[in-house]
Amino acid sequence: MVAIKDLLGETMIRTDGRKVDELRPVRITRHFTDVPEGSVLVECGNTRVMCTATFTAGVPRWRKDSGLGWVTAEYAMLPRATADRTDRESVRGKIGGRTHEISRLIGRCLRGVVDMKALGENQVQIDCDVLQADGGTRTASITGAYVALVDAMHWAEKHKHIRSAKRVIKDSVSAVSVGVIDGTPMLDLPYIEDSKAMTDMNVAMTGSGEFIEIQGTAEHRPFNRAELNALLDLAEKGNKELQAAQQSALAQD
Amino acid sequence: MVAIKDLLGETMIRTDGRKVDELRPVRITRHFTDVPEGSVLVECGNTRVMCTATFTAGVPRWRKDSGLGWVTAEYAMLPRATADRTDRESVRGKIGGRTHEISRLIGRCLRGVVDMKALGENQVQIDCDVLQADGGTRTASITGAYVALVDAMHWAEKHKHIRSAKRVIKDSVSAVSVGVIDGTPMLDLPYIEDSKAMTDMNVAMTGSGEFIEIQGTAEHRPFNRAELNALLDLAEKGNKELQAAQQSALAQD
């Protein structure tokens, strides 16, 4: 943490009053809807994403007779998740590049903590639908989808589709965004900060503190190794706290 | 009401304990999300629909220089609104017939109570996204969308886009489903009843008790004039109660 403090200074305060290394308030609501095997509403500040996990016995054709399961994800925004209404991709008749990119990211992150052999030839489909967007929708999706996935695994264990939910879920996973704003590395960017970030990074980590996915982009100003390290430190801190929120949500029942 | 009692008998009880002429519990939550001009969560029993109303200054090109406004609607289901996951229409690359049909129905019902001249050259886009589906999603959408529309009109009045919300909204509108199950006309069908209805009718009515839309279908057994009248009586009763719920939600602030 020493390195960050040096880079950030002690006194930096953000529009919403948070410190540079402070997460927005996180709320994770399980059983948000009744029907899915896992159904979670995750709220990170004003960002709200509904994450469902659908368990299906059997796998897609290309995966048949492998003895392995599969996990896939789809991400979408409701039209008025955003300040200006976004046209539906169903109406436009095609999925946009951003949607594709995020859906693939979520799928990879969850697969990164699933033991496909323990899952057996079963499939989990994750759906992340953004009800309200205020930055960090993709990272909130990952954080919420993990909880929905765990619930779906418990459902599957209870209904004898899998032997043990614990063996399927090798580790937990959460994700958070970090970025450099006006030269200062910051944790968990809302839309207003995100839009003026020079560098923007999404970091998904496991409960044991390793990386599943790092996506850093510097469209506006390249970043150096020192900044990268500061950002990764922030991301580690944020993910630890998100994982605490996940555990606490999963502890209730 | 006399006619119904004769047809129905007094003692008929349904799976969920309701009487044949009893609505499911209705809840209408305004300001469900923060950003849209109108944002409503409507719950009719287990059916939950998020309805937003987007106000935009200006109209589509074909409506330009007419002095008239426009109201349009889009309906969609989230993948796990249903017991089995439904593929996203964005992924399939096209809107299905049912979605088209319902979107058009919602649009017509709302246009039926809007004074386009008073709206002026402005557009309202209604989005109804079903979070959970247990029958009657299209009628719940209409009932909720009306409330979102009113909120959007107040927003527009406050922001000087229109002169008077009251003059734009000529009347209220709500809708409910009715159907004949095992020979008995019933009000407000959940999925389990809907799927075995011989006749199925959706009725949208104004606050002053007139019809905006009647859609009756008898794929399984044709219906006669007497049954039709019994169904319309039930629909009138249900819509009156739904309109009371709308008024009560709009009274709060």
Next chain:
Amino acid sequence: MVAIKDLLGETMIRTDGRKVDELRPVRITRHFTDVPEGSVLVECGNTRVMCTATFTAGVPRWRKDSGLGWVTAEYAMLPRATADRTDRESVRGKIGGRTHEISRLIGRCLRGVVDMKALGENQVQIDCDVLQADGGTRTASITGAYVALVDAMHWAEKHKHIRSAKRVIKDSVSAVSVGVIDGTPMLDLPYIEDSKAMTDMNVAMTGSGEFIEIQGTAEHRPFNRAELNALLDLAEKGNKELQAAQQSALAQD
């Protein structure tokens, strides 16, 4: 009929000289083309629709091993059926909402008179292609498609695909539009009337006088119960006459 007379007045005359409760001239030509199992040209005034019925042994996958048949319908307009050329939906790459809605309506109406068990695991595909459109294309389609369906059933009986055409066809079905123009309920609206109707209703009825489908829309002015009853009386009269035309066409050969 008394009620109607009261509402309508005795002297109302329409642009085309018809009385308010008078159908346009109907012509039903069987064997319009040579190849289909049923091929009918139906003309209602200037509206002309070619209706074919395609019989196929076997049913779609989701219907397999049910012992039941299936009937489905597709509706389309030729580009110059209308005064202004309408772009082809094949060129636009998608089916519009109106087309979807009408195709589904036609399918439901015909299924309403078919005994799926007697049809056995066979499929009938109805195609309604509008050669010329002057209002009432969807109701003309239903009226014509019924005749094509009967011819296809006779073909299937003759070729031993089904036991008895009579047992498959439980009843006849026809449809007609009615509407309120300038406060007056009228039967069978051509385009010019349809476009200024305050209320517009399509009513499909069986030969035994029951309702298969009622679709009433009041985008421009809601309607009350009395008007609804007047419209339904007109629709009953119209459908009776259309069914006489169907029977007379089917009697020839």
Next chain:
Amino acid sequence: MVAIKDLLGETMIRTDGRKVDELRPVRITRHFTDVPEGSVLVECGNTRVMCTATFTAGVPRWRKDSGLGWVTAEYAMLPRATADRTDRESVRGKIGGRTHEISRLIGRCLRGVVDMKALGENQVQIDCDVLQADGGTRTASITGAYVALVDAMHWAEKHKHIRSAKRVIKDSVSAVSVGVIDGTPMLDLPYIEDSKAMTDMNVAMTGSGEFIEIQGTAEHRPFNRAELNALLDLAEKGNKELQAAQQSALAQD
């Protein structure tokens, strides 16, 4: 003609009793529908195509301010034009290769006889919809579309959109198929012959006897120069007769 006789032998008779150099009966019905500027039903044997010509003032954007007009064409088959039902391209969501190819061919042939300067900045859209298909649908479309085009030009002259229909239409155009069946060149192939042709050629010619388009395909057996010449002789004969039919149809009123 000498060359043909040598190649063909004198006695060859076809399934339908025609001689090898004999056209199927041609019928051209003008004003087939009421609304289009030109509307023609062309029948070549059992092949029936409805051809409409839509006149629109103005040209597509890329043609603006050129002083030149434009002619374009679209071809389609109704689902039951064929013995087995063909899926609608609107439902499949895309135009197939064959449809594209034929639409482009028809457009080129008609443009080949139109003086774009005399047409001025106006557009003609040709629609050829096959009601019944028995071989030669693309050539029948060209033959019929020419007549519809002429009618549309007269309409445009009458309505003062163009100065002179005669100056726009530089020449007439018709088309016919020829092919080699079992080693014998033949004129105007119905489906049964077309499907077993070794070589298949569509030839569009002007009234003054020149070629607009030649498309010869030898998927099953290459052809030599002598056969080519025999086929071209047959096509010349057939086109002359088709042009006589066109003139005779246009002479009536």
Next chain:
Amino acid sequence: MVAIKDLLGETMIRTDGRKVDELRPVRITRHFTDVPEGSVLVECGNTRVMCTATFTAGVPRWRKDSGLGWVTAEYAMLPRATADRTDRESVRGKIGGRTHEISRLIGRCLRGVVDMKALGENQVQIDCDVLQADGGTRTASITGAYVALVDAMHWAEKHKHIRSAKRVIKDSVSAVSVGVIDGTPMLDLPYIEDSKAMTDMNVAMTGSGEFIEIQGTAEHRPFNRAELNALLDLAEKGNKELQAAQQSALAQD
């Protein structure tokens, strides 16, 4: 050849200095990429097309159990093959008419020289991707694809998928464009000539001098029989030379 000389005059010289009956320089590079069963770069002047042949054991479903093979082709342009960038058809979401037409042409030409029985139930997919376009891309594609096809057949013979490449390839095939420019028939048109040709013809011929495909178009000025004959003479000369280039390329190794 006499006829041509008369028509052409002796002294005509073209922009690029070629004689009217002279081909552009042809270069055929085999093994252009490493992975495909056949991979050829064909260059005709500045036109460069990469042609690959993919051999797959098995045929499409509709061809199963016929004992016959299948050959199919797809043609596409890279976006900057042309002077102005052409939008990708993948991005537009559909294949254009021109692409469809050319893909089908290439497929037909190659099938014209393949013995489907000797190929057995195997499939060859030809891909022709234009790296640089300067007229004649479709004919260059055919010429190059033939060489790729032969290489793929040798690969298949070596890997025991077919008995004998020689028996599969019944004959060679090449193609060339010819056209009438300012009244003069010319061989092998580059883009600048092609765009001002009155008549434009693509001619595919076998090594034994017969025709596989003739496509002549006269959008700008019809052509007569004498011109047609002159064009065919030029095409014969050009194809003979292209076939020599094919043989010489195939002789190396």
Next chain:
Amino acid sequence: MVAIKDLLGETMIRTDGRKVDELRPVRITRHFTDVPEGSVLVECGNTRVMCTATFTAGVPRWRKDSGLGWVTAEYAMLPRATADRTDRESVRGKIGGRTHEISRLIGRCLRGVVDMKALGENQVQIDCDVLQADGGTRTASITGAYVALVDAMHWAEKHKHIRSAKRVIKDSVSAVSVGVIDGTPMLDLPYIEDSKAMTDMNVAMTGSGEFIEIQGTAEHRPFNRAELNALLDLAEKGNKELQAAQQSALAQD
């Protein structure tokens, strides 16, 4: 470099004989085709990508009157770039998620080194078409596209569309893949290594040694901070060498 040696051991040798920190042979061919403003063939081992840069005066509508330019990119694979033929996205009718993701990545990387103000209201479209794929196609695309972009800027300077190519191009950019295979971090993975990598990272860097984009994925095994650092060291080394190759190619003329 010390850190790497410790992690890697000294003796590790790869399938293709390279050391763990050794690039595959790089070849950059400018002016690969004649027409585009920039046209480059980049070869990294067996991976070959054709990169073109299209300069267009003017920007897309949403960018108008901003005084700023725009750079965008599209990536695609030819069907037989891969061992098994990949279906064309144009034929499937939509762009896949992977293609979208890579196109967006390339665009961001190039925009990261472009001064949009100096570019003015002009657009550069980058097209990267993979002729042959053996791992690292997206990073090779970035490396090659940079060179094409520079050539296009020189063209634009020469043709007075921009003032100074040097001022537009703020820095160079290249990219390389790194990954952990069997626990060993390695530089520049061919397909065979890529497919068994536990962790896979693409790193785009500027000539001045800063990061433009980092994308690390650990679908198969999470990675820790030490491994991340080793991978970044390798990427730095690789990118330095790639930038030397870029400079050397650009030095020629």
